[in-house]
Amino acid sequence: MNIIFYLAAAVAIVATLLVVTRLNAVHALLYLIVSLLAVAVVFYTLGAPFVAALEVIIYAGAIMVLFVFVIMMLNLGPQATETERGWAEPELWFGPALLCGVLLGEVIYLILRMPTGTTLARVGTPEQVGVALYGPYLLGVELASLLLLAGLVGAYHLGRRAPHEEPGGGV
């Protein structure tokens, strides 16, 4: 189990380093997803399968969706197809795929190795998370919702197009 943990942690660190050093945003995003998946495997090996699932669904899933949105919104036009064809180049997907392969191998090994009828040490089951969120941390959840609202208002201001902003209004 220790080897599995260190392997996944190494994948996470390598992928994160590659995120920071890639010049191409698409490359960086792919490595970011790998990094998040690796963290999910780390959570799984630590005995927190629910947290691992959340990591995959929320982070890796949400990032993927954002990625798709960016492609949809930024690449309108005839050159978009050309650009997308470039994304199928092996040099782009080989690195992330290799790291993902390591993670996949680990997960398969974990699944095969786990004796039937036993469970991992349960930390952070859905029930525990729910009880914590809507019990002691109820006000924290409310606060998080206000945080989202405030972020929304700010993003609305920054994102909308100002038709005739007066120049030099720096006061």
Add this chain to the structure above:
Amino acid sequence: MNIDNVYILHTFAPEIALVALALLVLLVDLLLPKGNKRQVLAVFAALGCLGVAGLGAWQWTNGAPTPPAAVQASVHVLAQRGAVALEAMLFHTSVTQPTSTAPVLTPDFLVGMMQDKMWPLKSVTETDIRALYKAANLTGMDSLNTTDARAALIAYTALRRDIVRLPAQKLGLAHADEAVWWLFANDQFSAAFKVIFALAAFLVLLFSVRFPVERYRGEFISLLLFAAFGLMVMVNSLDLVVLFLGLELTALCVYPLVAWHKDNPRSAEAGTKYLLLGSLASACYIYGVSLLFVTFGSTHLNTIAADMHAANPMALAGLLLIIIGFGFKVAGAPLHLWAPDVYQGAPYAVAAFLSTASKAAGFAVLLRVLTIGFPHFSEQWATLLGVIAALSVVVGNTIAVHQNNVKRLLAYSGIAQAGYLLIAVMATGAAHLAGHDPIDGGKALVLYLFLYTVGNIGAFAVAGIVAQDTGSEEMSAFAGLRTRAPLLAFGMLILLLSLGGIPLLAGFVGKWFIFLSGVQEGQYLLVLLGASMSVVSIYYYLLLAKQMYILPAKADAKALRIGLPAGIGLLLVVLLTVAIGAYPRPFVEAAQVTAQALLGR
């Protein structure tokens, strides 16, 4: 409405009012027609903030625990002592409904429960329970089933005695709502800062009425109110994660506020800069919290303090990262580099809020986290803060001398002020080390934060009014202000002299108590440095005064209109500055009470 909702309304009245006001502003903004009617909205929101400040003041005066708080506290004591849900609920019932037939919680009853198999935590011994009763001075009393006041007495005595504390969430209380209270302090210290933040929002809104943000008035106001709300959460929270929520809530509001004039490249650049560096600081903070969580299994300050017996390197690393995060917030050197650029790009109203309320929250939280959570590390953090304080005082004051841009001048002066304030925080740590009463440092901090918030917002407002009139942010824009707007010039003069620490004005009183607290702890070098650098600061404040009073106005300069809301705000600021300077006693006493609530034992 059940009793918990009443508690919530009672305890979080200022916060709830502020959020309601922010939502109302958003709604009204949708319904209002375009145009200058939005100015009415700003004034309305400002008055609302005044109401919020009133609610905060009401909480501050009702500092003693009220019956609902007593119930909450007594449940907590049982929770902390390791009682099962059953006892907590029984106790809750017996307190809230004195006539009910719940079993009386005598020492013998509790000891019996303990010997029973139902007691889950063996760490609580019979001696503990007897000690608890003895601590509450209730030996021989046959029943706790009396009044709320007595329950409160027991609870608070036990809390003061610092017996082992456990986080409520570890206990799996069936009636988990009670544990909500665990996250917030709700003391006079946080109430005082709620007043400061609401006052800051009030002043900033009054001054922002005349600034050209009318097209986005609603969002501007509501974001400002949300930011103030986030600051209130920060100073009120006892849990480092909830604190982070407040921190991020404020930050998410301030990023767009800084970049408000997004078509102006300088404003956009300032917003980006603040976003990047602010995220870095947040990351430092939350990484520090995660290290603490690894060490202690909790992010609650009381638990951290109770479980910390020896200097643990992991905990020390976590503390260091947290201090770096807040050092950025309060713009202490060497973490100050963002401040001049961000203030310069931000609208004046936002720069005023950022340099005062946001900074005040940083200091209040720093004081709470360090003194409540890390008294065992006093030596380390006091030394670190001493270094940051010395650097800030020197760097801020010497660079400010060379500034021509008024906003940058105020930014560097703010860095220097952060240095003085850090001396006060450091003095509490030094006092703790020496076994002295740490209240003097806390008192000086609260007093100085109050007068600095009020005075500095005023200075930024005057600078904003002048800049809007002349279209220039340079110092030369102030030339001949005496003839163009005599009252404005006089008000600015008073505010500048107060910031410089001239006697009979507020700044002098504040600096006096800060340096006094430093001297009492033997920090002579640091105090000497602060005092001599504060003489340097008078030089550059007087440079601005020279522009206003000695240099002639430009030939084509017209008289300057201030406007009623800003005029009222300015009058209030100047009056407060003079009042604190001339008759400091009530303010000092209030600061004393506030600091006592946090640091008193």
